[in-house]
Amino acid sequence: MPNFQRFTRIASALPATVPFVGPEAIERNRHLTVKARIGANESGFGPAPSVIEAMRQAATETWKYTDPENFDLRHAIAAHHGIDARHVNVGEGIDGILGQIVRLIIDPGMPVVTSLGGYPTFNYHVTGYGGRLVTVPFKGDHEDMDGLLDAARRNDAPLLYFANPDNPMGSWHSAERVLEFAREVPETTMLILDEAYGETAPAGTLPATDALLDRPNVIRTRTFSKAFGLAGSRIGYVITAEDTAFAFDKIRNHFGLNRIGVAAAIAAMADQAYLAEVVGKISAARDRIAGIARANGLEPLPSATNFVTIDCGSDGARSRAIVDGLMEHGVFIRMPGVAPLNRCIRVSVGTERDMKLFEDALPKVLKRVGSS
Amino acid sequence: MPNFQRFTRIASALPATVPFVGPEAIERNRHLTVKARIGANESGFGPAPSVIEAMRQAATETWKYTDPENFDLRHAIAAHHGIDARHVNVGEGIDGILGQIVRLIIDPGMPVVTSLGGYPTFNYHVTGYGGRLVTVPFKGDHEDMDGLLDAARRNDAPLLYFANPDNPMGSWHSAERVLEFAREVPETTMLILDEAYGETAPAGTLPATDALLDRPNVIRTRTFSKAFGLAGSRIGYVITAEDTAFAFDKIRNHFGLNRIGVAAAIAAMADQAYLAEVVGKISAARDRIAGIARANGLEPLPSATNFVTIDCGSDGARSRAIVDGLMEHGVFIRMPGVAPLNRCIRVSVGTERDMKLFEDALPKVLKRVGSS
Numbered sequence: 001m002p003n004f005q006r007f008t009r010i011a012s013a014l015p016a017t018v019p020f021v022g023p024e025a026i027e028r029n030r031h032l033t034v035k036a037r038i039g040a041n042e043s044g045f046g047p048a049p050s051v052i053e054a055m056r057q058a059a060t061e062t063w064k065y066t067d068p069e070n071f072d073l074r075h076a077i078a079a080h081h082g083i084d085a086r087h088v089n090v091g092e093g094i095d096g097i098l099g100q101i102v103r104l105i106i107d108p109g110m111p112v113v114t115s116l117g118g119y120p121t122f123n124y125h126v127t128g129y130g131g132r133l134v135t136v137p138f139k140g141d142h143e144d145m146d147g148l149l150d151a152a153r154r155n156d157a158p159l160l161y162f163a164n165p166d167n168p169m170g171s172w173h174s175a176e177r178v179l180e181f182a183r184e185v186p187e188t189t190m191l192i193l194d195e196a197y198g199e200t201a202p203a204g205t206l207p208a209t210d211a212l213l214d215r216p217n218v219i220r221t222r223t224f225s226k227a228f229g230l231a232g233s234r235i236g237y238v239i240t241a242e243d244t245a246f247a248f249d250k251i252r253n254h255f256g257l258n259r260i261g262v263a264a265a266i267a268a269m270a271d272q273a274y275l276a277e278v279v280g281k282i283s284a285a286r287d288r289i290a291g292i293a294r295a296n297g298l299e300p301l302p303s304a305t306n307f308v309t310i311d312c313g314s315d316g317a318r319s320r321a322i323v324d325g326l327m328e329h330g331v332f333i334r335m336p337g338v339a340p341l342n343r344c345i346r347v348s349v350g351t352e353r354d355m356k357l358f359e360d361a362l363p364k365v366l367k368r369v370g371s372s
Numbered sequence: 373m374p375n376f377q378r379f380t381r382i383a384s385a386l387p388a389t390v391p392f393v394g395p396e397a398i399e400r401n402r403h404l405t406v407k408a409r410i411g412a413n414e415s416g417f418g419p420a421p422s423v424i425e426a427m428r429q430a431a432t433e434t435w436k437y438t439d440p441e442n443f444d445l446r447h448a449i450a451a452h453h454g455i456d457a458r459h460v461n462v463g464e465g466i467d468g469i470l471g472q473i474v475r476l477i478i479d480p481g482m483p484v485v486t487s488l489g490g491y492p493t494f495n496y497h498v499t500g501y502g503g504r505l506v507t508v509p510f511k512g513d514h515e516d517m518d519g520l521l522d523a524a525r526r527n528d529a530p531l532l533y534f535a536n537p538d539n540p541m542g543s544w545h546s547a548e549r550v551l552e553f554a555r556e557v558p559e560t561t562m563l564i565l566d567e568a569y570g571e572t573a574p575a576g577t578l579p580a581t582d583a584l585l586d587r588p589n590v591i592r593t594r595t596f597s598k599a600f601g602l603a604g605s606r607i608g609y610v611i612t613a614e615d616t617a618f619a620f621d622k623i624r625n626h627f628g629l630n631r632i633g634v635a636a637a638i639a640a641m642a643d644q645a646y647l648a649e650v651v652g653k654i655s656a657a658r659d660r661i662a663g664i665a666r667a668n669g670l671e672p673l674p675s676a677t678n679f680v681t682i683d684c685g686s687d688g689a690r691s692r693a694i695v696d697g698l699m700e701h702g703v704f705i706r707m708p709g710v711a712p713l714n715r716c717i718r719v720s721v722g723t724e725r726d727m728k729l730f731e732d733a734l735p736k737v738l739k740r741v742g743s744s
Binding site: 001002003004005006007008009011014015016018019020021022024025028037040042043044045046047052055056059060061062063064065066067068069071092093095096099103104105106107121128158187188189190214215216217225229230231232233234241243244246247249250251253254255256257258259260261264 | 373374375376377378379380381383386387388390391392393394396397400409412414415416417418419424427428431432433434435436437438439440441443464465467468471475476477478479493500530559560561562586587588589597601602603604605606613615616618619621622623625626627628629630631632633636
């Protein structure tokens with residue numbers, strides 16, 4: 001029998017490309033072993049010991065589905081931020097949530113505005129629902145709020161993605177400027193304000209949690225995958241106006257969250273001492289990465305995230321050679337996908353063991369790759 | 373600012389109803405405590421001790437994202453079934469997978485065939501993507517394969533859902549009859565053959581795993597939520613033709629699976645001794661439920677699943693009164709949603725402690741509710 005011919009027009013036309021190739025695939029395909037896993041902006045410092053204990057305790061409860069209303073988790077998040085739980089909804093990581101947002105708003109052919117070189121998984125979902133990407137170049141390695149706003153207006157775009165701090169450059173804008181921007185977004189455009197890296201940003205980067213709750217056209221996204229060290233738990237959440245938060249309930253997989261992950265997220269918020277400690281470690285590791293870069297004649301960009309983007313002073317081909325060369329030493333890192341951002345490589349924070357492996361391998365790789 | 377007005381036409385029109393109300397919500401809303409959790413077809417016997425240990429071990433690795441290709445899990449599933457891994461894809465439980473299938477095939481207005489009273493979460497996804505449900509009544513408490521086939525043909529339906537064994541009645545058809553049916557489904561119709569309860573069915577219920585791999589229009593769905601006792605892990609999978617398995621990769625959340633759940637699923641397949649043991653316990657608990665039903669003058673239906681559907685001989689109102697009355701005793705069960713199936717209640721297997729609570733509460737509730 002021939003292949004099934006009645007997939008939707010959109011599904012049939014979709015490419016086989018994936019947003020990111022995982023380190024495991026690189027290991028399999030290149031027959032190499034990752035020794036320093038500092039490419040996916042995970043936290044090598046791991047979750048708190050109290051969180052690991054909470055996960056172990058929850059293991060015996062895994063025979064039960066998770067509460068489909070996620071009541072305890074939503075209320076814990078709300079209490080953590082001092083807002084009402086009706087402003088919170090949760091999903092399978094920000095990745096899952098981005099897919100839901102696109103599905104709620106985008107019909108085939110509709111324009112969606114984002115930064116050129118911005119988060120690939122968001123673009124993946126836009127394409128997956130037949131949306132049309134309108135991209136705005138970064139400006140001085142920062143997302144260009146004026147350009148994004150202008151593109152949203154010119155295209156009458158129903159959806160606009162903006163990250164603060166941003167990935168892959170690690171740059172950020174002030175809370176004040178972001179608030180101004182968010183309030184200028186037309187009420188016919190939904191703004192995704194992705195704050196995945198919020199916990200590692202300097203004071204004054206995030207608007208107050210309740211500052212935009214009066215804007216039904218603003219969805220702020222947060223995650224336990226970064227500073228909290230729970231990427232494998234797949235728990236993200238939105239902070240937004242009540243009616244917008246409720247929209248997710250119409251389409252989400254109500255039994256989609258895993259029980260141990262929910263227990264981990266609740267425990268993680270309860271351990272603020274560990275969060276403070278790990279944010280300190282992340283900051284120190286950023287300095288360490290920057291120092292290694294400078295010692296090798298490369299320029300680290302300022303970062304508000306759990307990674308440092310390093311300007312290698314050349315082009316995408318050379319950055320690719322550095323990334324691939326480091327992997328030969330077991331050092332897994334990544335790089336931005338488009339010019340001019342791809343003159344850079346992107347190194348996630350990690351333990352001193354990881355940093356040492358990077359420090360040892362980088363000069364060898366640069367020597368082999370040659371100067372820019 | 374008014375509520376956001378540019379959700380898609382489909383999203384705007386969706387109701388606030390959810391497929392299932394969880395026991396936690398019932399506890400909160402009715403100020404009651406669940407003592408016997410035997411309503412959601414979970415496995416109160418839990419996962420294997422070896423699986424709990426695997427989850428505890430994996431807790432320290434939760435800072436890492438899961439391999440987006442799910443290589444190890446797909447290959448373990450394939451080996452478990454003796455098929456090639458290209459025939460397997462995985463997702464966030466069958467619930468998540470059903471949403472993906474609908475998304476891949478259904479454009480707004482398209483007809484989708486299922487049984488009247490069949491799995492509500494499938495219907496939820498069909499409605500969520502704007503599909504039009506065409507329902508076929510059960511026949512003698514069995515899904516009506518001839519009726520389903522006829523409806524699919526008459527409506528030229530691109531999608532057809534059929535469960536074997538089925539939920540909510542617990543009935544089943546022979547593998548031989550199912551194979552015949554699956555091969556008669558037009559190649560322009562995708563058949564979902566939901567085998568969530570496959571592990572607990574008698575020999576001769578499931579077609580051989582490789583029997584339908586030559587049919588790109590058949591997707592078989594399986595889960596770790598039932599016999600394996602891992603409902604909270606949210607891991608389901610499909611067995612299908614290679615091209616159909618690949619279609620999921622175009623739209624799924626590649627970083628959607630949780631790491632501990634994947635470790636649990638792999639460990640669960642490795643512990644076949646425990647699976648055999650628990651299937652025995654499930655069978656014994658079915659007999660126990662049937663015995664309790666008969667002792668109270670009710671008629672248990674034969675079951676190939678981890679629950680027993682009990683004919684209470686009356687109508688939906690009385691079944692509802694029994695379900696609500698049992699909950700007052702801390703016994704959480706459910707019931708089918710539509711007539712004539714809703715003359716029944718549905719009781720999941722559980723430990724002897726659960727069975728005893730049910731046994732003690734049922735006569736009291738029946739006395740209060742009155743005879744049919």
